Every structure is written in structure tokens, then in C-alpha cells.
Amino acid sequence: MATKRKPAASKASKTKKPAAKSRKVSGNGAGKSQSSPDELLSMYRDMLLIRRFEERAGQLYGMGLIGGFCHLYIGQEAVVVGMQASITEADALITSYRDHGHMLACGMDPKGVMAELTGRSGGYSRGKGGSMHMFSTEKNFFGGHGIVGAQVSIGTGLAFAQRYKDDGTITLAYFGDGASNQGQVHESFNMAALWNLPVIYVIENNRYGMGTSVERSSAAEDLSQLGAGRGIFGVQVDGMDVEAVKEAGEMAASKCRSGDGPVILEMMTYRYRGHSMSDPANYRSKEEVAQVREEQDPITNLQSRLIKQKLITEDDLKKIDKEIREIVSEAVEFAQTSPEPDPSELYTDVLVDA
Amino acid sequence: MPTNILMPALSPTMTEGNLAKWHKQEGDSVEPGDILAEIETDKATMEVEAVDEGTLGKILIPDGTESVKVNDIIGVIIADGEDATVIEVSAATTKTTPTPSDAPGSVAESKAIQPELPQAKPVVELDYTGATEHMTVREALRNAMAEEMRADDRVFLMGEEVAEYQGAYKVSQGLLDEFGDKRVIDTPITEHGFTGVGIGAAFLGLRPIVEFMTFNFAMQAMDQLINSAAKTNYMSGGQMGCPIVFRGPNGAAARVGAQHSQCFASWYAHIPGLKVVSPWSAADSKGLLKSAIRDPNPIIFLENELLYGGTFDVPTDPDWVVPIGKAKVVREGSDVTITAFSIMVGKALEAADVLAAEGIEAEVIDLRTIRPLDSETIVNSVQKTNRLVSVEEGWPFSGVGAEISATIMEKAFDWLDAPVHRVTAEDVPLPYAANLEALALPQAENIVSAAKVHQLP
Numbered sequence: 001m002a003t004k005r006k007p008a009a010s011k012a013s014k015t016k017k018p019a020a021k022s023r024k025v026s027g028n029g030a031g032k033s034q035s036s037p038d039e040l041l042s043m044y045r046d047m048l049l050i051r052r053f054e055e056r057a058g059q060l061y062g063m064g065l066i067g068g069f070c071h072l073y074i075g076q077e078a079v080v081v082g083m084q085a086s087i088t089e090a091d092a093l094i095t096s097y098r099d100h101g102h103m104l105a106c107g108m109d110p111k112g113v114m115a116e117l118t119g120r121s122g123g124y125s126r127g128k129g130g131s132m133h134m135f136s137t138e139k140n141f142f143g144g145h146g147i148v149g150a151q152v153s154i155g156t157g158l159a160f161a162q163r164y165k166d167d168g169t170i171t172l173a174y175f176g177d178g179a180s181n182q183g184q185v186h187e188s189f190n191m192a193a194l195w196n197l198p199v200i201y202v203i204e205n206n207r208y209g210m211g212t213s214v215e216r217s218s219a220a221e222d223l224s225q226l227g228a229g230r231g232i233f234g235v236q237v238d239g240m241d242v243e244a245v246k247e248a249g250e251m252a253a254s255k256c257r258s259g260d261g262p263v264i265l266e267m268m269t270y271r272y273r274g275h276s277m278s279d280p281a282n283y284r285s286k287e288e289v290a291q292v293r294e295e296q297d298p299i300t301n302l303q304s305r306l307i308k309q310k311l312i313t314e315d316d317l318k319k320i321d322k323e324i325r326e327i328v329s330e331a332v333e334f335a336q337t338s339p340e341p342d343p344s345e346l347y348t349d350v351l352v353d354a
Numbered sequence: 355m356p357t358n359i360l361m362p363a364l365s366p367t368m369t370e371g372n373l374a375k376w377h378k379q380e381g382d383s384v385e386p387g388d389i390l391a392e393i394e395t396d397k398a399t400m401e402v403e404a405v406d407e408g409t410l411g412k413i414l415i416p417d418g419t420e421s422v423k424v425n426d427i428i429g430v431i432i433a434d435g436e437d438a439t440v441i442e443v444s445a446a447t448t449k450t451t452p453t454p455s456d457a458p459g460s461v462a463e464s465k466a467i468q469p470e471l472p473q474a475k476p477v478v479e480l481d482y483t484g485a486t487e488h489m490t491v492r493e494a495l496r497n498a499m500a501e502e503m504r505a506d507d508r509v510f511l512m513g514e515e516v517a518e519y520q521g522a523y524k525v526s527q528g529l530l531d532e533f534g535d536k537r538v539i540d541t542p543i544t545e546h547g548f549t550g551v552g553i554g555a556a557f558l559g560l561r562p563i564v565e566f567m568t569f570n571f572a573m574q575a576m577d578q579l580i581n582s583a584a585k586t587n588y589m590s591g592g593q594m595g596c597p598i599v600f601r602g603p604n605g606a607a608a609r610v611g612a613q614h615s616q617c618f619a620s621w622y623a624h625i626p627g628l629k630v631v632s633p634w635s636a637a638d639s640k641g642l643l644k645s646a647i648r649d650p651n652p653i654i655f656l657e658n659e660l661l662y663g664g665t666f667d668v669p670t671d672p673d674w675v676v677p678i679g680k681a682k683v684v685r686e687g688s689d690v691t692i693t694a695f696s697i698m699v700g701k702a703l704e705a706a707d708v709l710a711a712e713g714i715e716a717e718v719i720d721l722r723t724i725r726p727l728d729s730e731t732i733v734n735s736v737q738k739t740n741r742l743v744s745v746e747e748g749w750p751f752s753g754v755g756a757e758i759s760a761t762i763m764e765k766a767f768d769w770l771d772a773p774v775h776r777v778t779a780e781d782v783p784l785p786y787a788a789n790l791e792a793l794a795l796p797q798a799e800n801i802v803s804a805a806k807v808h809q810l811p
Contacts, residue, residue, distance in 0.1 A: 092558065094554075123591075124590075124591065125589055125590050125591040125593075126591035126592075127591075128588060128589060128591055129589040129590060129591065133586075133589035133590070134590075135586075135589075135590040135593050135594050136593070137593050137594065142554075142557055142558075142594070143586070143589075143590070143594070144589075144590075145582070146581070147577055147581050147582075150550060150577060150578060150581065150582055152550070153546070153547045153548075153549070153550025153551055153553075153554065153578065154550045154551075154553055154554035154557065154578075154582060155554060156547070156550065156551050156554060157550060157551035157552060157553055157554020157555040157556075157557070157558070158554045158555070158557065158558050159554075160551050160554065160555050161554065161555040161557075161558035161559065161560045162558070164510070164536065164555070164560060165558075165559075165560075183546060183547075184546045184547045184550060184578075187542075187544040187546055187547025187548075188547050188550070188551070190542055190544065190547070191541065191542065191544065191547055191548065191551060194542070348592065349587055349588045349590075349591060349592040350587070350588055350626050350627055351587070351627065351629070351651050352587060352592075352595040352597075352650035352651050353650075354648075354649050354650060354651065354678070
């Protein structure tokens with residue numbers, strides 16, 4: 001929970017399941033890629049942008065330029081990048097408060113995102129939303145929601161509207177393993193299945209709902225089967241492998257578009273940082289984090305693959321890294337120079353003018 | 355000993371109905387469980403069964419009679435060997451056996467707290483000179499939805515039992531037939547979830563009407579109502595308006611106990627980002643619901659089950675609407691101002707009649723909208739009367755009356771000749787027992803007493 005709980009005092013259980021011990025939907029991202037070289041490079045850039053952006057956000061938080069809650073996405077980049085690569089720009093997405101990566105992945109301007117983090121008028125919500133509450137109707141990004149699970153029923157409503165309009169679009173509703181225990185999530189599963197709504201429920205299972213491991217919070221071993229009783233098709237996906245994610249996303253999107261929605265995708269992933277900036281993550285060992293970074297990092301692994309398949313050279317990688325760093329630096333510069341909102345903004349946007 | 359058959363109530367709030375058909379004729383012998391007659395209201399039909407054996411001695415209300423009052427004697431059963439001529443005597447006595455009813459609580463008890471249904475008043479907006487039609491609040495609400503659904507494809511209705519059942523209180527009667535199941539949608543019993551679904555649909559450009567079977571159940575959805583519907587436009591810097599109407603019965607019904615009886619007006623009125631509407635008359639119900647559906651903001655539309663059957667003149671022009679945020683003076687007077695909303699407007703008018711008989715002329719204001727509050731109309735009235743009584747069905751603490759009192763202190767302190775008085779529900783969960791329930795809810799005599807405090811002799 002973003003806003004209420006203090007870190008768990010006790011150490012976590014020693015028996016953790018590996019992040020990515022999971023079935024893949026089909027195929028094998030490590031070997032026979034269905035993505036074109038351009039797509040792979042594009043996904044690599046998108047993941048790297050999120051990684052660098054989040055690292056700088058962490059720095060700015062430490063400098064006091066970002067306040068309140070700030071939940072970083074580092075480690076989970078393959079999930080949103082792979083999923084966004086599997087849908088079209090006309091499709092809608094909605095997520096929780098760990099939302100910076102989703103905004104960058106759907107093409108929102110890093111400047112506007114970073115400026116919202118610093119509470120400036122150039123931010124996507126003109127400084128009135130903050131880290132957890134950003135939106136872009138232009139990019140079909142519907143937030144950015146601070147209450148665990150709330151985005152799931154709203155996302156189901158987006159899909160309801162898409163079905164109502166019958167325009168062929170679908171919704172991706174992202175939420176974590178922690179949210180998967182919320183009542184309204186299951187209420188939403190029921191309605192989505194009842195009405196065959198075109199929604200993909202993307203469970204980002206990063207193994208901890210704040211400080212509580214999945215094993216200690218969910219009686220279900222396989223979250224992808226949470227909708228099974230209602231006939232919702234679900235699979236676990238290696239959420240550290242962007243190609244596997246994309247492949248699963250394409251399968252799920254295709255089902256939704258042909259009237260076989262909803263679908264649940266459980267992304268087996270991991271967050272390297274604490275739940276929020278104020279979480280020292282004492283509930284897991286440093287070795288556990290190090291091991292995942294070493295063996296499963298989505299960016300490093302894709303990088304190796306690109307080199308191995310001779311799709312990219314070391315020089316290209318350096319060039320991309322430099323470009324990304326420049327984009328992020330510009331965003332940081334903008335976020336520090338954009339003025340604070342005018343005091344008159346206090347009273348605007350409470351209601352829409354009738 | 356003859357047994358009277360009484361007109362039964364089908365629900366705790368029914369006051370009258372139609373006697374559709376007798377299944378037995380005079381002289382027929384009856385056994386317990388035999389179906390004697392069929393009763394109908396605009397909401398439902400039911401069969402009246404015999405509780406005693408005997409002979410149907412006399413039918414007092416014939417087939418097809420409309421508007422038969424609950425508890426009126428509709429027929430008499432006589433024991434074997436008794437003569438039908440004893441019936442006249444029997445019918446004149448009031449000691450009767452109540453006919454079984456599927457309503458919780460006996461008919462006799464619930465009658466004790468049945469409010470007088472509001473009669474037609476000249477409540478049509480002053481600038482309207484077109485045709486009007488006599489109709490119930492229930493029909494007015496339905497017509498408002500139907501008209502707006504005809505005019506705008508984005509408008510749809512969802513909620514529990516709104517479609518095939520035709521509405522738990524029959525407000526949505528006929529809508530499924532006209533608009534189909536794409537636009538009139540039965541939801542599972544899942545308030546938290548379907549409230550979020552409605553909000554999501556509004557974010558993507560639809561115009562949902564979400565019916566809560568009663569607002570008591572909306573507490574399950576409070577997070578979505580407050581955190582999502584009310585706040586998102588602000589949090590998004592104006593990108594994400596939420597054009598949605600949440601409507602359903604609010605406040606006490608009759609004898610349904612504490613969990614099903616409370617007024618939520620002050621709860622929602624506390625929240626920036628919401629508009630809160632609570633009409634009394636059928637005309638205002640229609641005109642305000644149409645405005646609410648057209649409004650680009652989330653609207654909490656608080657109805658009242660006990661008012662659904664009340665009849666009023668309602669403009670028929672589909673373009674006629676009542677603006678949100680405007681109160682209405684429903685009775686002019688010079689001695690004391692009484693503000694009220696929803697069912698309490700009727701009580702306030704009743705109190706005004708009593709006061710008038712004692713020489714005190716009360717001005718009664720129907721607030722109609724709670725947020726934004728039309729303080730100007732209240733201030734103007736207080737400048738004339740110099741006294742104010744606020745009436746509401748909710749609890750006193752942090753209630754609507756508390757807000758009105760503070761507002762008048764701030765805006766019209768120098769015009770007051772007496773402290774503002776609040777008439778509210780007693781500060782207790784609503785009890786079930788008929789006598790305690792009546793004591794807990796504001797009655798006309800409470801308003802009369804409050805209005806007389808500090809009046810000059």
C-alpha cells in the first residue's frame with residue numbers, strides 16, 4: 001500500500017519462489033524471437049529510458065526536489081515495455097502508483113513526467129497530482145491511482161466503454177501481487193468475464209506487496225489462475241524477458257479483440273528498490289536482490305542477446321546510452337526550472353464548468 | 355365472528371393500490387391459503403390469501419377499483435352458519451385481523467409512520483408556461499432518464515435489478531424494453547466494483563447513470579466515489595472529468611432498521627469535486643435529474659423511497675430542466691424561514707400550515723441542491739424574516755444544518771433576531787420499533803416548536 005503502512009518489522013520467509021520460474025506463453029524469447037531487429041532495439045531503448053529516468057528520480061528525491069511518496073519501477077521495465085509493444089496507441093492503459101515506467105512506455109514526455117514529480121506547472125497534472133496521479137488522455141493513459149486495486153475496476157470500466165463503443169480497442173489494467181487480494185479486483189474479474197470485456201489484467205508480481213511476500217499474503221500459488229473459477233484464461237509469463245512479455249501480450253490482445261476477453265497475465269518480475277523511497281527493504285536479503293540483478297536483469301539480458309545476434313555493436317550501445325542520458329538530463333533540467341503552479345491554480349479543476 | 359379482509363401493503367412504504375381481481379365470489383367457501391384476490395401497484399402485484407376458513411360473505415371493494423388505501427376493508431369472511439347480515443356491524447368495527455402481507459412489519463404499525471404523500475403544489479419553475487402532466491416522482495425520474503437516453507447515445511443505466519426486474523423500486527420500469535440490454539444493464543451485487551466500472555466508463559467519454567438500490571449500499575463504494583470520481587479531475591490538472599450520476603433512494607424508508615435508514619447528504623456534501631442534489635417534488639426530480647445527466651461532473655442524486663409514489667404536476671417539454679445549485683421558495687412568509695430538502699419539504703409545509711393557523715407566516719425553502727448550496731436564496735429570505743430553522747433528516751453533528759447555520763452567521767449575522775435552530779434526526783442509529791422510529795425522525799411538530807422559539811408574542 002502506497003500510503004498507509006510502515007515497513008514490516010519481521011524478516012521475510014526464507015522460502016521464496018524464484019522470480020521467473022514460470023511457464024511462458026509459447027515460444028522462447030531467448031531463442032526464436034518473433035520481434036524484428038527494429039522492435040528489439042526500440043524495446044531496449046524504452047527499457048533503458050525507464051531505468052535511467054527512475055535512477056534520476058531517486059536522486060532528485062534524495063535531494064528533496066521530489067516529495068511525498070515515490071515508487072520506482074527499476075527491475076520491472078520489461079513488463080510495461082513488452083506489453084505496450086504488443087498493443088496499439090489507440091488502446092488504453094491504467095495502473096497503480098508505481099506509474100512512471102508506464103507513462104514513459106506509452107510515449108508521454110519525460111519532461112512532463114519529471115516536472116510533475118517536482119510539483120511544477122510543467123507537469124502533466126500541472127503540479128497538482130504528483131508521482132501517483134498523472135494522466136494523459138492524449139496517450140490514453142488513465143492514471144496513476146493511489147489506492148491499491150482501485151485502478152482495476154476503473155480499468156474494467158474503460159473496457160466496458162470500449163465494448164459499448166465497439167471501436168476494437170482494448171484496455172491494459174496493471175496491478176501488483178498485493179492488489180490481487182483486493183475485493184474489487186475480484187468483483188471486476190466477475191463483471192469482465194460476465195460481459196466478455198476486452199481487458200488484459202496484467203499482474204506485476206514483483207514478489208512483495210510492500211514488505212509482505214506473496215507467500216505470506218496470498219493463499220493462491222499461481223495468481224494467473226485467480227480468474228479460473230470465472231473462466232478467465234490466465235498464464236504466467238517471464239516478466240524479466242521483454243520478448244516473452246510481448247509475445248504473451250500479443251496473444252492476450254488478440255483474444256480480447258476477438259471477443260474472448262478478459263485475460264489475466266501474471267508477470268513474474270522483481271523490483272530492485274524498496275516499495276517506496278522510504279522503504280529500506282529489510283524484508284529480503286541483499287543477496288536475493290543481487291542474484292536477480294545478476295541473472296535476470298531485463299536490460300542486461302536483452303543487451304547480450306542483441307550483441308550475440310549481431311544486431312548491435314558496443315559502440316551503438318554507448319551511443320544509445322548517451323542519447324538516453326541526455327533525454328533524462330533535459331527532463332531533470334526542465335523539472336527544476338519549470339515554475340511552481342500559480343497560487344490561483346489552487347481553485348481550478350475542482351469541477352468542470354457545466 | 356366475521357373476519358375482515360384488509361387491503362394489504364406490498365412493501366413498507368405502500369399506501370394504496372388497485373384491487374385488480376377477486377378470485378372468489380360472494381358465497382364461495384374458502385380454506386386457509388386460498389387465493390382471494392389480486393392486488394397491484396405500479397411496482398408489483400400480489401395475491402391475497404385467506405387466513406381463516408369460512409365463506410366469503412361480502413365483497414366491499416369490487417374488481418378493478420383503483421387507489422384503495424392500505425388497511426381499508428375489502429371484504430368479509432363469515433364463519434359457517436353465520437349470516438351475511440352481521441357484516442354491516444362487523445365492517446364498522448376496527449378490531450380486525452390483518453391480512454397477511456409480504457411486507458416486513460405489520461400493516462397497522464407501518465401505517466402509524468406513513469407520511470402523508472405530497473399533494474400537487476405549484477412547484478413548476480416560474481418561467482415555464484407550457485403543458486404539464488400529473489405524475490409520480492417515480493415516473494418523473496424514469497422519464498428524465500428516458501428522455502436523456504433518447505437524446506444522447508452515451509447515456510446508459512447500470513445497477514442492481516435495473517433491467518429485467520424493472521428496478522427494485524420500479525424507477526427504471528420500461529427502460530430495458532425501450533433501450534435494450536446494451537444500455538440498461540443489470541450488475542451483480544457488487545457496489546465497489548460496478549462503481550469503479552461506471553467511473554472508468556465516464557473517463558472514456560460515456561455518461562453513466564449508476565443506480566444504487568439504496569444509498570446505504572454505496573458505502574461499499576465510498577473509496578471510488580470520493581477518491582476516484584470526485585478527485586481525479588483536480589489531480590489530472592483538468593484532463594479527466596467524470597460525467598456520471600449516482601442515484602437512488604436516500605434516508606429512512608419505513609421500519610427497515612438502522613443499516614438501511616440514513617441520510618447521506620452531509621457526507622457527500624463535504625467533498626469538493628461532487629455536486630449533491632436531493633429533490634422533493636416530481637417536477638424538480640425530473641428537471642434536476644436531466645440537468646445532472648447533462649452535467650460534466652460527478653453528481654450524487656439523493657432520492658427518497660417514500661416520495662416515489664407522490665404525485666405532482668410536471669412539465670412535459672423535454673427541454674425543460676431545473677438548474678443545479680438553485681433553491682426554491684415553495685411557500686412565502688414573513689415571520690420565519692424554514693429550509694428543508696427531500697421528504698422534509700413536505701414536513702416543513704405541513705408545519706407552515708400549523709404555524710399559519712397560529713398567526714406565524716413561515717417561508718419554506720426547498721434547497722433542492724445541497725452542494726453547491728444556494729446561500730443567496732437563504733440569506734435573502736432571512737433578511738426578510740430574521741429567523742431561520744433548518745430541517746433535515748440526517749443527524750445533527752456536522753450536518754447540513756450545521757453548515758447552513760455557519761453560513762448564515764457569516765453572511766447574515768446582523769439580520770438575525772434569534773439563533774438559528776436545527777431540526778434533525780435524533781443522534782442515534784434509527785431504531786426499528788414504530789414508536790421509537792417516529793421519535794427519532796423529525797416530525798412536523800418538531801418544526802413547529804423550533805419555529806416558535808424566540809417568536810415575539
